[in-house]
Amino acid sequence: MPRYDFDLFTIGAGSGGVAGSRRAGGYGARVAICEESRVGGTCVLRGCVPKKLLVYGAQFSDAFADAAGFGWTVPPPSFDWPSLIAAKDKELDRLEQIYRTMLKNSGVELIEAHAIVTDPHTVEVDGRSYTADKIMIASGGHPTVPDIPGIEHVISSNEALSLPELPRRIVIVGGGYIAVEFAGIFRGFGTEVVEIIRREDLLYGFDDDIRVAVAQEMRNRGIEILTRTQVARIQKCPHGYSVFTTLGQEISTDLVMYATGRKPNTRGLGLPQIGVELNREGAVVVDEWQRSTVPNVYAVGDVTDRLNLTPVAIAEARAIAETLYNDNPVKMDHNDVPTAVFSQPPIGAVGLTEAEARRSYGEIDVYSARFKPMKNTLSGRDERTLMKIIVDAASDRVVGCHMLGADAPEIIQGLAIAIKCGATKKQFDQTVGIHPSAAEEFVTMRDKVVRPTKLAAD
Numbered sequence: 001m002p003r004y005d006f007d008l009f010t011i012g013a014g015s016g017g018v019a020g021s022r023r024a025g026g027y028g029a030r031v032a033i034c035e036e037s038r039v040g041g042t043c044v045l046r047g048c049v050p051k052k053l054l055v056y057g058a059q060f061s062d063a064f065a066d067a068a069g070f071g072w073t074v075p076p077p078s079f080d081w082p083s084l085i086a087a088k089d090k091e092l093d094r095l096e097q098i099y100r101t102m103l104k105n106s107g108v109e110l111i112e113a114h115a116i117v118t119d120p121h122t123v124e125v126d127g128r129s130y131t132a133d134k135i136m137i138a139s140g141g142h143p144t145v146p147d148i149p150g151i152e153h154v155i156s157s158n159e160a161l162s163l164p165e166l167p168r169r170i171v172i173v174g175g176g177y178i179a180v181e182f183a184g185i186f187r188g189f190g191t192e193v194v195e196i197i198r199r200e201d202l203l204y205g206f207d208d209d210i211r212v213a214v215a216q217e218m219r220n221r222g223i224e225i226l227t228r229t230q231v232a233r234i235q236k237c238p239h240g241y242s243v244f245t246t247l248g249q250e251i252s253t254d255l256v257m258y259a260t261g262r263k264p265n266t267r268g269l270g271l272p273q274i275g276v277e278l279n280r281e282g283a284v285v286v287d288e289w290q291r292s293t294v295p296n297v298y299a300v301g302d303v304t305d306r307l308n309l310t311p312v313a314i315a316e317a318r319a320i321a322e323t324l325y326n327d328n329p330v331k332m333d334h335n336d337v338p339t340a341v342f343s344q345p346p347i348g349a350v351g352l353t354e355a356e357a358r359r360s361y362g363e364i365d366v367y368s369a370r371f372k373p374m375k376n377t378l379s380g381r382d383e384r385t386l387m388k389i390i391v392d393a394a395s396d397r398v399v400g401c402h403m404l405g406a407d408a409p410e411i412i413q414g415l416a417i418a419i420k421c422g423a424t425k426k427q428f429d430q431t432v433g434i435h436p437s438a439a440e441e442f443v444t445m446r447d448k449v450v451r452p453t454k455l456a457a458d
């Protein structure tokens with residue numbers, strides 16, 4: 001008789017939980033996964049996937065506008081938001097079914113209710129106790145908003161993905177991934193967008209040149225960005241809302257969306273009670289093997305609040321399955337993880353920013369190209385692509401690649417392999433470009449950026 005009901009009990013059927021459970025099941029482990037909401041998690045149901053579908057939808061406005069330069073006559077296009085939302089929901093239903101089938105085919109038992117860990121080897125679900133040798137917390141995160149007067153009127157990205165109608169005007173608060181992506185989505189559909197950020201620039205953590213350039217392109221598209229501004233209060237009015245800023249502005253709008261960060265889903269799981277340490281934000285503290293302070297309890301993905309990206313959660317969870325059930329110890333490497341912002345135009349980045357590289361390596365070489373992509377010559381679109389390569393001068397190793405422009409995420413994914421392999425600038429130069437493409441600029445940049453002395457010394 002096995003000592004426990006399961007070898008592995010996973011809490012949360014999002015990208016990380018499902019990937020790790022399936023991999024463990026594939027190696028013969030007896031696995032259960034518990035989910036209190038729908039199967040699929042943030043990425044599939046409330047994040048990456050529906051967001052990207054709306055990004056695709058929003059990009060058609062560019063295609064219609066650009067077509068004339070290529071000889072097309074396009075009748076004034078019309079757009080029906082409910083049709084897009086219905087199509088998106090249908091796709092999410094399909095994906096959820098696929099996730100369920102995949103779990104079943106991997107022999108993973110799905111339990112659909114809220115789980116509470118009652119001791120290091122016991123999970124209680126709906127009044128029933130399950131025992132497990134190992135527990136994997138993959139419960140994700142949720143949007144968080146500051147406590148200001150009128151905050152009860154605002155929506156988060158969760159609601160923005162399923163609005164019954166497209167707002168004519170929206171105020172978006174925050175300057176991170178979600179705020180920037182939704183500003184582009186709504187603007188693409190013709191909504192008047194005001195984005196309010198408390199810093200000077202959007203997207204803290206990205207390369208400074210990219211941050212400045214993306215704001216320029218967003219403004220060119222008609223998005224108003226109010227910087228160094230905070231919302232003081234929000235008031236409901238007969239026809240929408242008034243947003244009052246700390247600088248004394250009043251903005252009338254139909255909808256207010258907050259994208260001011262996310263918090264780990266650890267409340268109500270019983271974790272501190274069994275000795276699992278949480279940090280100040282409520283995230284599970286884990287070591288390099290994803291182990292919490294209770295050795296048989298592991299955690300992956302957003303609930304650990306490190307690199308909150310789907311592929312990272314998946315890799316972390318699979319590393320656990322490899323280590324525990326395939327006699328193949330794997331530690332997740334959090335260095336050089338590529339990332340993208342599906343803004344319009346999009347951003348792709350991997351490795352260090354110029355400022356980070358300067359701090360880490362001292363002497364660096366920076367290569368940069370800003371150009372009008374070929375498509376925009378005939379379309380007349382006034383939008384420029386920006387690319388940057390950051391090189392450690394001593395070793396000639398490329399330590400960062402950054403891009404703002406069409407297809408940036410697709411291009412940076414390939415460059416991430418080169419960076420992971422430790423490619424040098426000389427090897428970039430030896431690589432033959434694909435012509436005509438924007439990507440070829442990454443292998444043809446020859447002139448170093450010369451910075452003013454003061455900046456270079458920073």
Ligand code: NDP
Nearest residue numbers: 146174175176177178179204259260261262308340341342
């Ligand atoms: P982020 O942490 O990226 O950004 C939060 C933004 O809100 C920042 O600009 C922050 O400003 C601002 N902010 C925080 N608190 C306040 C406040 N009280 N008042 C005003 N502004 C405030 O969070 P997001 O919600 O955008 O996204 C959450 C995470 O989800 C991301 O970090 C990312 O890991 C993941 N994600 C990834 C995507 C992708 O890969 N494409 C897409 C969407 C999300 P400040 O900079 O000053 O702190």
